[in-house]
Amino acid sequence: MWFFAIPGYLFPAPSVIWAEMVENAGMIWGHTLATTRTVALGFIASIVISLPLAVAITSSPLMANTIYPFLVLTQSIPKVALAPILVVVMGANELPRVVITFLVAFFPLVLATAAGLQSVPAELIELGRACRASRWKELIRIRLPYAVPFVFSGLKAAVTLSVVGAVVAEFVNADRGLGYLIVTSTAFFEVALAWAALIVLSVLGIVLFQIVAVVEHVLFPWSAGKT
Amino acid sequence: MIGIESVSKAFGARDGSQVVALQDVSLAFDRNEFVCLVGPSGCGKSTLLRLVAGLVEPSAGRVTIEGAAVDGPRADTGIVFQSPTLLPWASILDNVLFPARMMNVCTPDAVRRAHALLDLVGLAEFAGRHPRELSGGMQQRAGIARALVHQPDILLMDEPFGALDALTREELTLELLRIWSDQPKTILFVTHSIPEAVLLADRVVVLSPRPGRVADVVKVGLPRPRSFAMEAHDEFQRCAGRIRSLIFGDRATAA
Ligand SMILES: Nc1ncnc2c1ncn2[C@@H]1O[C@H](COP(=O)(O)OP(=O)(O)OP(=O)(O)O)[C@@H](O)[C@H]1O
Ligand SMILES: [Mg+2]
Numbered sequence: 001m002w003f004f005a006i007p008g009y010l011f012p013a014p015s016v017i018w019a020e021m022v023e024n025a026g027m028i029w030g031h032t033l034a035t036t037r038t039v040a041l042g043f044i045a046s047i048v049i050s051l052p053l054a055v056a057i058t059s060s061p062l063m064a065n066t067i068y069p070f071l072v073l074t075q076s077i078p079k080v081a082l083a084p085i086l087v088v089v090m091g092a093n094e095l096p097r098v099v100i101t102f103l104v105a106f107f108p109l110v111l112a113t114a115a116g117l118q119s120v121p122a123e124l125i126e127l128g129r130a131c132r133a134s135r136w137k138e139l140i141r142i143r144l145p146y147a148v149p150f151v152f153s154g155l156k157a158a159v160t161l162s163v164v165g166a167v168v169a170e171f172v173n174a175d176r177g178l179g180y181l182i183v184t185s186t187a188f189f190e191v192a193l194a195w196a197a198l199i200v201l202s203v204l205g206i207v208l209f210q211i212v213a214v215v216e217h218v219l220f221p222w223s224a225g226k227t
Numbered sequence: 228m229i230g231i232e233s234v235s236k237a238f239g240a241r242d243g244s245q246v247v248a249l250q251d252v253s254l255a256f257d258r259n260e261f262v263c264l265v266g267p268s269g270c271g272k273s274t275l276l277r278l279v280a281g282l283v284e285p286s287a288g289r290v291t292i293e294g295a296a297v298d299g300p301r302a303d304t305g306i307v308f309q310s311p312t313l314l315p316w317a318s319i320l321d322n323v324l325f326p327a328r329m330m331n332v333c334t335p336d337a338v339r340r341a342h343a344l345l346d347l348v349g350l351a352e353f354a355g356r357h358p359r360e361l362s363g364g365m366q367q368r369a370g371i372a373r374a375l376v377h378q379p380d381i382l383l384m385d386e387p388f389g390a391l392d393a394l395t396r397e398e399l400t401l402e403l404l405r406i407w408s409d410q411p412k413t414i415l416f417v418t419h420s421i422p423e424a425v426l427l428a429d430r431v432v433v434l435s436p437r438p439g440r441v442a443d444v445v446k447v448g449l450p451r452p453r454s455f456a457m458e459a460h461d462e463f464q465r466c467a468g469r470i471r472s473l474i475f476g477d478r479a480t481a482a
Contacts, residue, residue, distance in 0.1 A: 132328035
């Protein structure tokens with residue numbers, strides 16, 4: 001049973017990790033804020049870009065056939081490989097981190113929103129036509145509300161992936177953030193601190209996911225009740 | 228008032244062939260007339276209704292309302308679908324107001340009218356509820372109120388009571404007659420039920436299938452107001468028998 005033979009400096013006891021967390025609380029908090037900021041900016045960028053993109057994709061088969069190949073391309077590029085290039089292109093600042101976060105997070109949101117917009121029952125579309133709704137009103141009053149439950153399942157996937165994206169970006173280029181903390185602490189063999197950062201990251205992911213779920217529950221109770 | 232002038236409608240099927248839903252149909256309906264459309268499944272009843280609604284275009288001929296050709300959905304028609312098709316996220320009141328919102332006529336007057344209509348169809352206390360909190364019959368009532376909110380002159384109803392149980396169906400049938408005598412309008416009403424058609428209509432248009440054509444138009448001479456007690460009436464039996472033989476041939480009357 002070699003598993004139990006893992007030395008304490010690789011897999012420190014929870015008590016040791018907890019002590020490390022308490023001792024460095026201020027420092028970890030600072031890194032957490034930095035990561036949260038990147039996650040939030042990347043997530044917001046995902047929303048702002050994905051929703052219009054999904055509307056464009058569902059507006060015509062031609063648009064769908066034009067846009068989808070590009071989207072698939074962005075997903076097939078390994079983000080870890082792209083990150084250093086983006087740093088060179090955009091400079092060693094926050095921007096490449098936000099872009100990486102966005103690239104990791106936005107795809108499921110586009111897919112889910114497009115699926116929602118496309119699955120509106122034909123009768124509701126016909127109702128809109130019979131009421132002489134313009135295409136804009138049809139979108140705002142019928143298609144988008146119908147897609148809300150789909151959008152939220154996309155948002156839940158996107159917010160979780162935003163955390164992943166932000167950490168990947170911080171591994172490559174950062175002077176702050178939980179990803180950066182993991183890289184530096186492992187470099188100095190401070191394994192307990194790395195574990196502490198990892199735990200905070202998981203908690204951050206869970207909290208952000210729950211925030212999205214609560215927003216859905218409060219603003220769109222009929223949507224939350226359906227899924 | 229509504230003119231259907233040598234209208235044909237063919238749909239292109241997926242394999243490139245054509246399905247002729249209606250062939251050379253000519254009909255004219257008077258203002259405030261109650262007309263029922265009956266016929267076997269697939270004979271083009273819904274298609275005829277959708278032509279009048281301006282939701283589909285005829286392949287040949289034309290549909291006119293007050294002399295003007297119909298080239299799209301009009302503000303003076305209201306439509307009730309077979310399923311209630313309410314917006315699940317909107318309250319019953321907002322659902323009823325939906326056509327007014329879409330047509331940019333959601334005035335305080337329209338809101339007052341929506342409340343009055345909910346009252347008329349017996350849903351006054353349910354204005355703030357959501358569709359999923361209502362039974363199927365109540366949802367269909369909301370659908371009827373919605374079709375009336377922008378005060379259309381023409382009401383198109385495609386098997387509106389088709390999915391309801393027999394009791395609710397009779398109740399809504401009488402309710403519809405009451406609404407119609409309250410607010411006269413031209414009603415085109417598609418149904419599968421011959422008794423329902425005879426009880427409601429001034430005239431019953433019987434369609435025959437493949438391709439859809441008018442088999443005959445049966446004038447119903449029953450006095451108004453109508454009630455289910457009239458099913459025993461000779462005129463009721465005559466009309467129902469005539470419609471039955473038009474649909475099923477002589478084997479129906481022989482039996
Ligand atoms: N959008 C469409 N595309 C292709 N074919 C259609 C379309 N709508 C109707 N049809 C065809 O036209 C014919 C008439 O259809 P319609 O829905 O008008 O019949 P109906 O009399 O309303 O039948 P039911 O009583 O079953 O509702 C059918 O053969 C149907 O397959
Ligand atoms: Mg039909």
